[in-house]
Amino acid sequence: MFFTQNHTFHIIAMTTIQGKNFIGYALSAEGGRKFQAYAPATDTFLPEAFHCATPDEVNKTMALAEKAFDEYSQVPAARRADFLIAITEEILALGDQLLERANQETGLPIARLQGERARTINQLTQFADLLREGSWVEASIDTAQPDRAPAPKPDIRKMLVPIGPVIMFGSSNFPFAYSVAGVDSGPALAAGNPLIVKAHPAHPGVSDLTAQAIARAAQRTGMPEGTFSMLYDDGFEVGAALVKHPASKAVGFTGSYKGGMALYRLAQEREEPIPVFAEMGSVNPIVVLPGYLQKNAVELGKTLAGSVSLGAGQFCTNPGLVFITKSEGLDAFQDSYKTEILQTSSATMLTAGICKNYYKLRGQALAQPNVSALAISEQHSEGKNQAEASIALVSGKDFIANPKLHEEVFGPFSLLIVCEDTDELYDAVLHLKGQLTATLIAEEVEVTAYPKIVRQLAKISGRFILNGVPTGVEVCPSIHHGGPFPATADSKFTSVGRHSILRFVRPQSFQNWPDTLLPDELKNANPLGIYRLVNNVQTRDAI
Secondary structure, eight states: OOBOTTOOBOSSOOOSOOOSEEETTEEEOOOSOEEEEEETTTTEEEEEEEEOOOHHHHHHHHHHHHHHHHHHTTSOHHHHHHHHHHHHHHHHHTTHHHHHHHHHHHOOOHHHHHHHHHHHHHHHHHHHHHHHHOGGGOOEEEOOBTTOSSSOBOOEEEEEEEOSOEEEEOOSSOTTTTSTTSTTHHHHHHHTOOEEEEOOTTSHHHHHHHHHHHHHHHHHTTOOTTSEEEEOOSSSHHHHHHHHSTTOOEEEEESOHHHHHHHHHHHHHSSSOOOEEEEOOOOOOEEEOHHHHHHHHHHHHHHHHHHHHGGGGOSTTOOOEEEEESOTTHHHHHHHHHHHHHTOBOEEOSOHHHHHHHHHHHHHHHTSTTOEEEEEOOBOOSSSSEEOOEEEEEEHHHHHHOGGGGSOOOSSEEEEEEESSHHHHHHHHTTOOOEEEEEEEOOHHHHHHOHHHHHHHHHHEEEEEESSOSOOOOOSTTOOOOOTTTTBSOTTOOSSSGGGGGGGEEEEEEESOOGGGSOGGGSTTOTTOOOEEETTEEEOOOO
């Protein structure tokens, strides 16, 4: 990779981590404050230094993005689709280097990272397909009726349009799928918005390599400079400055409740408040009804143990609470659940801070009155920052009385709540707040036999699962990855799947505009061949 004096990118594969801020097609390192990437498995720091952005670099970035919006928002959908596909090609061209760096910076195994990279490619490809088909803009046309009495009806046409520069915060637990080219970046770019990423300090090298891939793809496909930028910071100043900047129009965030709410408050305190689409955590309750338990106790214990410990419990859909009743099969279930957890190997957590916090929160949970440890893994892997899988036990009555037990413990921990009967179980579920997921483990006849429990779980969840586990999020049009507050800041939107693009657009109506001046999506001839609602009829026909 070669640079001109202002460090403008040329389209030659670059594999050296730069450690500088990406401001459009230029690299910038104006500030003196730097940090290094941490390798959690070895408890060491990697050699490259990453330059934290300065206030001036933030302002330059936002000015460039604001300028780029005027042009990028008008780039035809087919060209934006080419841009997204070019990103996937550039990411794949990084090959094993990207996977190996992610393994170093996160401790996640290569196989898991290969799957996550494939998911990221799939997400971007789905948005490219969405753009090429085109009907996602929800074009609606009501033609004029000049002779209508008592007043003429004007010609009114509506579609979804981009909103402006989007600020995206990378997540610690998904270095690809929820990071620089992830579930917020893909739909923001697809919709026609410039993207500014605040790289997560837990995997800055991965972010650097991915940013290079996006920058190369943007140049290959002729996107305006400022369509994509990425800034570094190992603190909070840069993120806060980006959210408060008047050119910012929306924020995407995945992380803690504290972090999400801090950004939300900043966004609402602006002269022009902007939406913050924050995913902020979930305990993802699982409710087991007695009929199912009686028939499937041993297998259920194995299944839940696998879900609790998957990925060192670092999924936002980790099942943190399991509700069950004193009924036939309980002892067999507990024995199975306990045995599986005891035999589960410890696993490396993403950062030393996350690992420390896991043990702190787990300790606080176990120290609560009448809470006991049911099982703590006896299998210890080599390496630093290892988290033991563990489950604890408490009665339904004590759970209801103690709000501290309702909170998330991020990591491979789950609390088993044993209720006297289904009435107490229902009372316990009533004390839960909004969740990304809720799971019902039940025989089919039990679903209709316990309508109050079913309705309450549906009320608090974005995704309601029957006889499965919440870990694993399918990327498809029907997925809803969101939920009532405090799981997310706005339960109407998903961060996964095609409908996640709706976060970064707004409706706009055009009244009495001549056909030649309308966007192609709204012209009489329907040159894009998309589905439109014309005089209340869904059709692809021209007018």
